[in-house]
Amino acid sequence: MNKIQELPWDNPRFRTWIAVARAEKAIVRALSKALEPLGLKIAQLDMLMNLYRHPGQSQHDLARRLLVGRSNITMLLPQLETQGLVRRESDANDRRILRLYLTQDGEERLMEALAVYTRLIDRVMAQSTPEQCEAMGEQMRRISEALAED
Amino acid sequence: MNKIQELPWDNPRFRTWIAVARAEKAIVRALSKALEPLGLKIAQLDMLMNLYRHPGQSQHDLARRLLVGRSNITMLLPQLETQGLVRRESDANDRRILRLYLTQDGEERLMEALAVYTRLIDRVMAQSTPEQCEAMGEQMRRISEALAED
DNA sequence: TGTATTTTGTTCATGATTGAACTAACTTTG
DNA sequence: CAAAGTTAGTTCAATCATGAACAAAATACA
Numbered sequence: 001m002n003k004i005q006e007l008p009w010d011n012p013r014f015r016t017w018i019a020v021a022r023a024e025k026a027i028v029r030a031l032s033k034a035l036e037p038l039g040l041k042i043a044q045l046d047m048l049m050n051l052y053r054h055p056g057q058s059q060h061d062l063a064r065r066l067l068v069g070r071s072n073i074t075m076l077l078p079q080l081e082t083q084g085l086v087r088r089e090s091d092a093n094d095r096r097i098l099r100l101y102l103t104q105d106g107e108e109r110l111m112e113a114l115a116v117y118t119r120l121i122d123r124v125m126a127q128s129t130p131e132q133c134e135a136m137g138e139q140m141r142r143i144s145e146a147l148a149e150d
Numbered sequence: 151m152n153k154i155q156e157l158p159w160d161n162p163r164f165r166t167w168i169a170v171a172r173a174e175k176a177i178v179r180a181l182s183k184a185l186e187p188l189g190l191k192i193a194q195l196d197m198l199m200n201l202y203r204h205p206g207q208s209q210h211d212l213a214r215r216l217l218v219g220r221s222n223i224t225m226l227l228p229q230l231e232t233q234g235l236v237r238r239e240s241d242a243n244d245r246r247i248l249r250l251y252l253t254q255d256g257e258e259r260l261m262e263a264l265a266v267y268t269r270l271i272d273r274v275m276a277q278s279t280p281e282q283c284e285a286m287g288e289q290m291r292r293i294s295e296a297l298a299e300d
Numbered sequence: 301t302g303t304a305t306t307t308t309g310t311t312c313a314t315g316a317t318t319g320a321a322c323t324a325a326c327t328t329t330g
Numbered sequence: 331c332a333a334a335g336t337t338a339g340t341t342c343a344a345t346c347a348t349g350a351a352c353a354a355a356a357t358a359c360a
């Protein structure tokens with residue numbers, strides 16, 4: 001069996017990726033905990049944020065923007081609906097489409113959650129200077145673009 | 151309702167976090183696909199890698215290193231065992247402990263997978279200069295440390 | 301018009317992961 | 331030594347995301 005020339009643990013690029021994956025996981029954990037008192041999960045907050053920015057979008061659009069399956073939206077929406085945070089309205093012109101809107105309560109809960117969210121991210125990103133942080137964001141966006149070519 | 155002063159979408163630090171989360175997700179997707187021909191999932195590869203570096207560790211230690219629950223290890227291990235990639239041996243001195251070892255096949259599969267893995271990560275990280283990449287890794291490690299204080 | 305294709309949302313079976321409860325084995329301590 | 335506490339691994343129920351199969355509705359096109 002041919003051994004690999006350089007084991008990944010000694011590869012700086014690989015070590016960076018490991019660090020990225022670990023940090024992302026840590027942030028997700030911390031965010032989950034921070035949102036718990038608000039009765040929101042990350043997936044739900046993502047939806048609320050998207051609906052705030054793009055009111056009236058269809059479930060299909062929302063799924064595409066969140067990079068999740070359409071069925072996922074179908075499963076998650078009732079949770080927000082029964083909490084009274086989101087409203088679904090049939091489109092008049094295309095009866096297949098359900099248009100999604102935040103309710104007043106939904107918008108208020110979103111604002112509370114965003115305060116928690118930004119506080120956490122500010123704290124996390126305070127580990128870097130604004131310039132470093134900006135550079136990191138730029139690199140990450142390039143990575144996403146590079147991988148999007150499929 | 152008090153509006154939030156600055157909406158997160160205009161916050162550079164927040165935008166960086168979104169970019170990180172997106173890129174991480176994209177890389178995980180790409181890696182999943184790349185490993186498919188080898189019959190390995192990411193979680194399984196993580197285990198093989200850890201067992202290569204730390205042969206003979208217990209399931210408890212492995213779970214701790216991978217930052218997953220112990221039950222997860224219990225569920226995943228049989229998949230690798232039936233493929234003949236991993237061997238479990240009872241510890242002679244402490245009969246609660248099962249010590250884990252890669253088999254010859256396991257090591258060979260790991261090397262194949264690592265070749266695929268490093269090729270992908272090299273491609274991904276080639277979006278940055280080595281210096282940028284190194285800086286990013288350093289920032290990510292600081293973030294993990296900052297959040298570890300719980 | 302009428303048939304074929306596409307699109308939207310839902311349902312369902314599947315797989316991953318988690319945490320709590322449990323058993324067996326070891327350790328501490330009185 | 332015996333009781334209490336701790337640790338390793340397993341089991342199980344619950345949560346969550348996914349993709350395939352499907353129904354209803356809209357669109358294309360012949």
